[in-house]
Amino acid sequence: MISTAVTGRRIPPWTYTVLGTAVILATYLYLLIDRPSSLAEGGQGSSAALIALGGYLVGSVLVVAGATAKLPPSTVAMMPVAIAINVVIGQLVNVLGLPLFLDSIGTVIVGVLAGSAAGAATGTLANIIWGLTISPASLPFAVAAAAIGALAGLFARAGAFRRLWTALPAGLLTGVVAGMISAPIAAFVFGGAGASAGRTALNATFQAFGNSLLGATTLSGLISDPLDKLVSFGIAFVILAALPARFRERSPFVRKYAVFGRRKAVLEAGGS
Numbered sequence: 001m002i003s004t005a006v007t008g009r010r011i012p013p014w015t016y017t018v019l020g021t022a023v024i025l026a027t028y029l030y031l032l033i034d035r036p037s038s039l040a041e042g043g044q045g046s047s048a049a050l051i052a053l054g055g056y057l058v059g060s061v062l063v064v065a066g067a068t069a070k071l072p073p074s075t076v077a078m079m080p081v082a083i084a085i086n087v088v089i090g091q092l093v094n095v096l097g098l099p100l101f102l103d104s105i106g107t108v109i110v111g112v113l114a115g116s117a118a119g120a121a122t123g124t125l126a127n128i129i130w131g132l133t134i135s136p137a138s139l140p141f142a143v144a145a146a147a148i149g150a151l152a153g154l155f156a157r158a159g160a161f162r163r164l165w166t167a168l169p170a171g172l173l174t175g176v177v178a179g180m181i182s183a184p185i186a187a188f189v190f191g192g193a194g195a196s197a198g199r200t201a202l203n204a205t206f207q208a209f210g211n212s213l214l215g216a217t218t219l220s221g222l223i224s225d226p227l228d229k230l231v232s233f234g235i236a237f238v239i240l241a242a243l244p245a246r247f248r249e250r251s252p253f254v255r256k257y258a259v260f261g262r263r264k265a266v267l268e269a270g271g272s
Contacts (some may be wrong), residue, residue, distance in 0.1 A: 013069035017117045020062025021146075024124060027055025028143040028185075035188045049139070053128065056142040060124035063146075067117035075114045075251050079122050082106025086126040086145075091134055099202050100228040103130075103138075104148045108236040111152030112161050115253040119149025140189055144181045148174055148229070152236075157257045164237055171233030172226045179221025186217040 031052060068076050083106060090103025104123060111119020123145030131139030155161070155170035186203070191213070202224065206216035240248065240260075248254055 013066040015066070016062045016069075017066030020059045020064075020066065021120070023055055023059035023062065024120075024143055024146055027052060027059065028140075028181075030055070031140050031189055032184050049136070052139055052142075053132070056124055056128055056139065060121050060128065060142070060146075063117055063124070064121040067115065067121055070252055071114055071118060072250055072252070074247070075110075075118070078113070079110055079118070079125075082110045082122050083126040083129060085109075086123075087130045087134070090130065090138075094135065099224050100231065101224070102228060102232060102235075104145060104229070105232050105235050105239075107145060107149040108152040108232055109239060111149040112156040112236065112240060112259060113248065113251045113254060114153070115157070116150040116153030118253075119153045120146040121149070123147075123149035137190065140185045141182055144178045144185075147181055148178055151177060152233075153253075156259045157253075159258070161237060161240065161259055162261050164234065167233050167237045168230050171229040171231070174233070175226030175229030176222060178229060179225030180218070182225065183214065183218040183221045186221070187214040 031048075034048065064079075085106035086103045089105060090101060093100060093102045103126070107119055107123040107126060110122040124142045127138045127142035127145045131137070131142075151170075151174045155167075155174070160166045160170040202220045203216050206219045207213065211219060245260070248260060251259075254260065
């Protein structure tokens with residue numbers, strides 16, 4: 001094996017991001033194909049749980065390695081805070097039995113400030129930590145969390161977070177994608193049972209009307225996920241709007257794509 005030290009070449013950051021994304025997708029496909037019942041039973045020590053954990057963890061670490069190559073320390077330091085926001089609010093919603101999630105607010109914030117790769121890594125790591133510490137059922141849905149962070153970055157790059165009325169539709173579209181990704185996991189791995197009583201009841205209601213298990217979880221996801229992401233994107237927008245402009249503009253991603261509008265020149269003029 002020829003090392004980079006010998007050839008004098010550096011591995012580009014995007015290589016890590018692509019490889020990490022491939023590992024995360026492969027882990028997701030494994031869960032869909034193998035349909036390990038041990039995860040539904042909370043078997044954290046089972047081979048399926050270890051494969052899911054290892055795949056998502058390795059994938060997210062690779063994505064983080066690629067994403068953080070161009071990020072300032074302030075943005076990197078924000079990722080643990082975002083993960084904590086996800087876990088605390090998500091667990092509270094589960095305890096209350098609400099049909100929503102609200103466990104991706106921190107992921108959206110990082111995606112908007114630092115781009116798709118950082119957002120995807122934040123979402124994946126949040127679900128891994130949550131699954132290992134409190135709710136094992138959260139682990140298989142890490143791929144949906146990654147998709148939410150990636151889409152938040154893409155919508156921010158397109159200017160969706162310059163106005164609230166453009167951020168909310170972006171949340172709805174993100175919710176549709178997240179619902180479609182999560183539905184097979186909810187159906188095949190967990191038998192339609194959700195992390196909260198509210199989501200489980202919603203799945204059962206659709207089944208009672210004659211829908212298949214996958215159809216019921218898909219319909220449930222297409223109702224709860226878009227609403228959940230609309231609320232989450234709205235909350236994230238309010239939080240970001242409340243942050244000092246100088247803090248937000250520290251991010252190269254924000255400056256490069258004018259995520260919050262053309263404020264760079266104003267800031268530079270004010271500092272001169």
